[in-house]
Amino acid sequence: MDRDDVRLAWEGVSDEYARRRDPTGSDAALLDDLLAELPADPDVLDVGCGDGARTLANLPPRSVGLDFAARALELARERVPGARLVRGDMVALPFADDAFDAVTAYHAVFHVPRDDQPAVYREFARVLRPGGRVLATLPSGRFETVRRGWMGGEMFFSAPGREATLSQLERAGFTDYRTLAADDPLGSSTEFVLATLDG
Numbered sequence: 001m002d003r004d005d006v007r008l009a010w011e012g013v014s015d016e017y018a019r020r021r022d023p024t025g026s027d028a029a030l031l032d033d034l035l036a037e038l039p040a041d042p043d044v045l046d047v048g049c050g051d052g053a054r055t056l057a058n059l060p061p062r063s064v065g066l067d068f069a070a071r072a073l074e075l076a077r078e079r080v081p082g083a084r085l086v087r088g089d090m091v092a093l094p095f096a097d098d099a100f101d102a103v104t105a106y107h108a109v110f111h112v113p114r115d116d117q118p119a120v121y122r123e124f125a126r127v128l129r130p131g132g133r134v135l136a137t138l139p140s141g142r143f144e145t146v147r148r149g150w151m152g153g154e155m156f157f158s159a160p161g162r163e164a165t166l167s168q169l170e171r172a173g174f175t176d177y178r179t180l181a182a183d184d185p186l187g188s189s190t191e192f193v194l195a196t197l198d199g
Contacts, residue, residue: 041062044064046065050076
């Protein structure tokens with residue numbers, strides 16, 4: 001699937017995904033670990049914010065939610081009234097350099113082809129201030145597939161593997177990382193990485 005196909009797929013499944021996911025899972029609590037490392041009143045970008053229930057709703061009011069599915073942003077507007085929402089793609093973030101103190105990317109990057117994921121991490125580094133943090137899902141396996149019947153539609157998933165993902169983050173300028181485990185939106189255990197932009 002190309003990026004437009006993935007966007008259209010998300011337009012079709014956003015409501016069902018929002019309905020099925022548990023907004024109280026432990027991956028939302030990881031945001032506390034992130035926020036404890038940030039300056040007061042931080043600027044945070046939530047990439048792939050979806051309906052905003054798990055991440056954007058638990059971030060500071062100045063935070064920005066980004067998604068490329070219009071329906072996801074409509075749901076986020078309902079769930080997080082007054083949120084700053086932007087439609088755009090993580091492969092080319094529509095923000096200036098050094099604009100944010102942190103980037104969150106929950107269950108998002110693995111919807112980009114794995115060959116393009118290094119560019120996504122470089123974009124995260126570009127929009128972060130020196131010493132900024134990223135908190136992202138860390139896929140354990142190596143895969144590239146379209147799952148038909150997913151949330152009543154179909155969805156593209158891709159990952160280069162755990163160690164390759166960590167290497168991509170390092171090459172993008174992220175250091176001092178640690179990994180954390182938490183329950184994902186559908187109740188399965190997932191690993192996350194919390195890393196710091198060098199500088």
